[in-house]
Amino acid sequence: MARVKHFQCTECGMCCYGQLPLTCKDAFANASRFPLCFVWTPLRQGSKDYPLVATLGTTIKLTGRKELAVLITPTAYIPSSFPCPALGDDNLCSIHSNKPSRCKTMPFYPYREERYQAELLTPRQSWACDTSTAAPLVFQDNAIVFRNDFDNERQELLEQVPILRRYADYMLKYSASLVNNLIHASSKVKAGHVITSLSSFLTASKNADAKHIAQLQLPLLKDYMAKTAGDVKLAEFHRNYLNWSKEMAYLSQAQS
Numbered sequence: 491m492a493r494v495k496h497f498q499c500t501e502c503g504m505c506c507y508g509q510l511p512l513t514c515k516d517a518f519a520n521a522s523r524f525p526l527c528f529v530w531t532p533l534r535q536g537s538k539d540y541p542l543v544a545t546l547g548t549t550i551k552l553t554g555r556k557e558l559a560v561l562i563t564p565t566a567y568i569p570s571s572f573p574c575p576a577l578g579d580d581n582l583c584s585i586h587s588n589k590p591s592r593c594k595t596m597p598f599y600p601y602r603e604e605r606y607q608a609e610l611l612t613p614r615q616s617w618a619c620d621t622s623t624a625a626p627l628v629f630q631d632n633a634i635v636f637r638n639d640f641d642n643e644r645q646e647l648l649e650q651v652p653i654l655r656r657y658a659d660y661m662l663k664y665s666a667s668l669v670n671n672l673i674h675a676s677s678k679v680k681a682g683h684v685i686t687s688l689s690s691f692l693t694a695s696k697n698a699d700a701k702h703i704a705q706l707q708l709p710l711l712k713d714y715m716a717k718t719a720g721d722v723k724l725a726e727f728h729r730n731y732l733n734w735s736k737e738m739a740y741l742s743q744a745q746s
């Protein structure tokens with residue numbers, strides 16, 4: 491039987507909290523707005539999204555003919571209790587006409603196969619999305635009805651694959667612990683992650699704008715460092731902001 495789903499955003503702003511996955515293009519276009527990192531999400535063979543993740547990310551050979559598929563996602567690194575810096579006091583997006591592809595495509599998620607997208611249309615607790623039959627029909631016969639944003643984001647993800655694979659090759663060569671950390675993360679019941687710094691990407695890709703990007707990131711990182719200081723629950727965020735701000739301070743001066 492066809493699965494039919496309705497959905498309308500009521501602009502409650504509740505999904506604009508916490509980490510925000512971005513395309514490479516959106517990440518660098520917003521380097522003055524979001525503290526950036528890379529989130530590596532490993533998936534074991536046999537998982538239903540494995541072929542797509544292997545296409546959009548990279549694969550890592552393990553012993554015994556096993557392998558992992560890994561998504562590598564530029565991400566606005568923000569604690570789940572913190573609003574997106576672009577969220578206005580009125581709960582509306584202050585950069586609506588220019589917001590990242592990820593936000594335009596919400597609630598759909600092109601890192602998953604299209605036929606599974608209906609599973610994403612159940613709002614989380616405290617989200618005020620309208621999923622009643624009065625809301626527009628958005629998913630029917632295993633397909634998204636209004637699909638431009640989904641297709642555009644998927645296309646961006648496909649186009650950036652070579653860049654992310656070069657980064658993966660670099661990191662797998664120079665970071666001795668990365669594979670073990672990914673194997674460990676893949677064994678968690680709930681999707682585990684490994685986080686790497688923006689500076690590692692800028693260095694690996696020999697990014698010509700590294701100095702400028704570092705100068706944009708440095709004040710942001712210091713700001714989030716101050717906002718997360720002294721909160722035990724945010725200790726990992728604080729530690730990462732601190733370490734990354736040192737790296738960005740170095741990069742912002744090293745090439746002058």
Ligand code: SF4
Binds near residue numbers: 505506510583585589
């Ligand atoms: S950019 Fe706008 S839509 Fe996207 S998370 Fe931030 S406030 Fe929300």
Ligand code: SF4
Binds near residue numbers: 618
């Ligand atoms: S949680 Fe739902 S209703 Fe609220 S802003 Fe996000 S999509 Fe819109």
